[in-house]
Structure formats: C-alpha cells, structure tokens
Amino acid sequence: MQIQDLMNYDEDRFEKLEHSIEEYENVKNSIKTGIEDAEKIQKQKEKILKKFNATEEQWNDYRWQLNNRFETVDDIGDILDLSDDEKNKIKEVGDKFRYAISPYYMSVIDPDDPNCPVRKQAIPCYEEMDEAGDLDPMDEAGWSPVELITRRYPDRLIIKVTNMCGMYCRFCQRRRMIGEHDVNESREKIAKAIEYVREHKKIRDVLITGGDAFMLSDQTIDWLLSELRSIEHVEIIRFGTRTPVTLPQRITPELVSILKKYHPIFVNTHFNSQREITNESKAACEMLANAGIPLGNQMVLLNGVNNDPFVVRKLNQQLLKIRVKPYYIFHPKTVKGTSHFWVNMEEGMEIMESLRGRTSGMAIPTYIVNGSEGLGKTPIMPNYLLYMGKDKVIMRNWEGRPFQVENKK
Numbered sequence: 114m115q116i117q118d119l120m121n122y123d124e125d126r127f128e129k130l131e132h133s134i135e136e137y138e139n140v141k142n143s144i145k146t147g148i149e150d151a152e153k154i155q156k157q158k159e160k161i162l163k164k165f166n167a168t169e170e171q172w173n174d175y176r177w178q179l180n181n182r183f184e185t186v187d188d189i190g191d192i193l194d195l196s197d198d199e200k201n202k203i204k205e206v207g208d209k210f211r212y213a214i215s216p217y218y219m220s221v222i223d224p225d226d227p228n229c230p231v232r233k234q235a236i237p238c239y240e241e242m243d244e245a246g247d248l249d250p251m252d253e254a255g256w257s258p259v260e261l262i263t264r265r266y267p268d269r270l271i272i273k274v275t276n277m278c279g280m281y282c283r284f285c286q287r288r289r290m291i292g293e294h295d296v297n298e299s300r301e302k303i304a305k306a307i308e309y310v311r312e313h314k315k316i317r318d319v320l321i322t323g324g325d326a327f328m329l330s331d332q333t334i335d336w337l338l339s340e341l342r343s344i345e346h347v348e349i350i351r352f353g354t355r356t357p358v359t360l361p362q363r364i365t366p367e368l369v370s371i372l373k374k375y376h377p378i379f380v381n382t383h384f385n386s387q388r389e390i391t392n393e394s395k396a397a398c399e400m401l402a403n404a405g406i407p408l409g410n411q412m413v414l415l416n417g418v419n420n421d422p423f424v425v426r427k428l429n430q431q432l433l434k435i436r437v438k439p440y441y442i443f444h445p446k447t448v449k450g451t452s453h454f455w456v457n458m459e460e461g462m463e464i465m466e467s468l469r470g471r472t473s474g475m476a477i478p479t480y481i482v483n484g485s486e487g488l489g490k491t492p493i494m495p496n497y498l499l500y501m502g503k504d505k506v507i508m509r510n511w512e513g514r515p516f517q518v519e520n521k522k
C-alpha cells in the first residue's frame with residue numbers, strides 16, 4: 114500500500130487540522146486591534162481635541178499633529194492617569210532621551226491598561242536609565258562612505274534624510290541621533306548623498322529613511338525622487354516610514370500623487386502591535402496601496418509588546434487585510450536604554466515555528482538578527498531539515514511529522 118492511500122483512511126483529518134488552531138481561535142478576539150477597540154480610541158481622541166480646543170479638520174492635518182505633540186508630563190497627565198512617582202520618573206528619563214507623541218498616537222493608547230503595547234512604545238519608563246547596551250551596536254558610523262549614507266551591501270544602500278519622527282519610539286535603534294532639535298537634512302547634504310549613488314553604478318536599490326522619511330516636505334520628496342529617477346542604474350526606491358502607524362494624517366492625496374510619478378516605489382512601514390491597526394492607519398495604508406505602492410511591514414520583536422505567538426499571528430493576519438505584507442521581524446538590537454525590550458532568540462524562533470502551517474505563508478515574514486559591528490541582516494529560522502544524506506534527505510513538516518525526500522540530480 115502507498116503511504117498516500119494510508120493517509121486517505123484518516124477520516125477526521127480536517128477536523129484535526131482545524132483543531133490545531135483552536136487555541137488561537139479561542140483567544141484571538143481578546144487580542145484587540147485598534148479597529149476592534151475603535152470606540153475607546155474615539156473617546157480618547159475627543160478628550161484630546163477638547164484639551165487643545167481643536168477641530169476635526171485640525172486633527173486631520175499632520176502639521177497640527179506635529180505641532181501639538183505631547184512633550185511634557187503635565188500634558189500626558191491630562192490624558193492618562195499618572196501617579197506623582199510616574200511623573201517624576203518620566204521627567205528624569207525625558208531629560209536623557211527625548212519623547213514626543215502625536216495626539217493621534219496618544220489616542221490609540223488604552224488608558225485602562227498599564228501594559229498597553231502602544232503605551233510601552235511611546236511613554237518613557239524608568240528602565241530606560243539602565244546602562245546596558247551600546248549607542249551604536251550596528252556601527253553605522255563605520256559603514257558610512259559619505260554623510261547620510263550607510264552602505265553594507267553591494268547593490269543597495271540607505272540614505273538618512275532626517276532625524277525627525279512623528280513619535281519617538283522608546284526602543285529606537287538610532288537614539289544617538291535623535292537630538293533635542295528636529296532637523297531635516299539640507300538639500301546640499303542630500304544632494305551629496307545622491308551624487309554618491311550617481312557615481313556608483315552597482316547601486317540599483319535606494320532606501321530613503323531617517324528618522325522618518327516622510328518627515329520631509331512634499332516638495333523635498335518630489336525633488337529627491339526626481340533626482341534619483343534621473344539615475345539610470347537606480348531600479349527601485351524604497352521609503353522607510355512609520356507615519357502610517359504613528360501619524361497617518363501624513364499620507365495625503367498630495368503626497369501619494371507625488372510618489373506615484375516615480376514608480377516602482379515601495380514603502381516599508383513599522384507596525385508592532387495589532388492595536389496600531391486603526392481605522393486611520395488602515396485608511397493611510399489603503400491610500401498608498403491604491404496608488405500601486407507595495408507595502409511591507411518591519412516589526413521589531415519587543416518584550417511586553419509582541420513577544421507572543423498569538424499576538425504576532427493576529428497582527429500579521431490583520432496587516433494582510435489592510436494590504437501590508439509582513440516582511441521582516443527584527444530581533445531587538447542591544448541599544449543602550451532599551452534593555453527592558455530585549456527578548457531571547459528562543460522566543461523569536463518559537464514565534465516563527467508557530468506561524469508556519471498555521472497561517473498563510475503571506476503572513477510569515479523573515480526573522481532577522483542584525484550582525485554585530487554592521488555585518489548585516491542575517492536570517493534565522495526553525496530547523497526543518499533533520500538529516501542531509503548523499504541522496505536522501507529527512508525533514509519534518511510544520512506539525513513535526515518527519516518525511517523523507519529523494520535528493521537526486
């Protein structure tokens with residue numbers, strides 16, 4: 114009898130299949146997206162609008178969002194309950210590492226949950242004073258051929274065009290560059306970086322990042338893209354931006370109409386929690402997708418935010434619904450001031466193991482560890498290869514069932 118026939122006798126096979134995701138099905142509704150908790154977010158938004166005596170129109174203007182970011186404990190205390198002890202600690206940490214939270218991102222924080230994953234990313238906490246780690250573990254400075262550029266690979270590089278962001282993430286890998294004052298780099302400096310790309314014909318992929326690339330004005334983005342598109346060997350242009358998540362008002366019809374003049378343009382954004390998927394971030398992603406821009410997500414694995422297999426499964430499935438493809442999961446870097454977010458690699462591996470087979474391959478990103486001293490992105494994944502023989506290979510499937518395949522040429 115063939116193994117295939119034997120398996121056909123397994124009549125409740127499909128029941129067993131469904132059973133394998135039962136545990137997830139039981140908890141997924143309690144892992145709420147921002148859309149699923151829209152009422153509470155709306156209430157917070159109204160509270161914030163009242164505080165600023167602002168209108169819906171102002172709320173929807175990203176310049177208003179930027180100009181009214183929460184940068185003092187008293188302002189935060191108007192929206193979230195903070196004890197005096199918490200206020201003092203935020204003040205102390207804030208003197209060392211800057212914070213600024215857009216009113217929009219503030220509204221997404223669950224005021225009833227001290228462990229809210231959005232809150233953890235935005236509000237300073239005392240553990241940031243921990244001295245463990247390094248300010249530049251990736252040695253970006255050592256891999257920079259000219260100012261603003263980091264080049265670690267033969268055919269692609271990044272240009273850091275600004276040190277501004279809509280919100281300053283507490284786990285930021287570039288904390289060393291986030292100064293007290295927001296600066297977009299001057300056109301002269303950016304022009305020098307473009308000149309480097311023009312002179313190096315092997316560069317076929319340019320990644321514009323920062324800070325947050327969409328902190329540049331529409332005019333500067335238009336200029337930068339027209340310069341890059343005038344270089345024949347530049348095939349694709351990518352933006353790294355968290356604005357769809359932290360400042361979705363930045364994605365305007367004007368910006369989108371500029372971007373789509375210069376296709377192929379890709380946008381990689383950065384959702385870390387299913388709670389960040391709100392009606393507003395969904396609308397921002399859909400505007401970009403409708404302009405023909407493929408969207409990817411670069412999640413950072415963060416203790417207390419998303420180091421949970423079901424949280425990542427829910428996040429990635431919901432991202433696909435708003436047309437964002439999970440691209441990478443980054444193992445957290447050992448940046449000074451972020452040690453409370455660090456996660457063991459075993460946890461990351463367990464998350465990867467839990468995704469395969471149990472959800473769409475489309476929802477499964479690559480898990481990446483950044484090589485120390487800037488040695489580059491290095492993938493890790495659970496081992497499915499059990500034995501590699503000369504002409505036979507033994508593997509296991511997603512459930513752990515072993516099988517043998519011929520290895521012939």
Ligand SMILES: *Cc1c(COP(=O)(O)O)cnc(C)c1O
Pocket residue numbers: 263264265266269270271320490
């Ligand atoms: C992340 C990164 C890239 C892009 O890497 P991909 O794997 O192609 O997404 C390019 N250059 C530098 C310096 C980077 O850090």
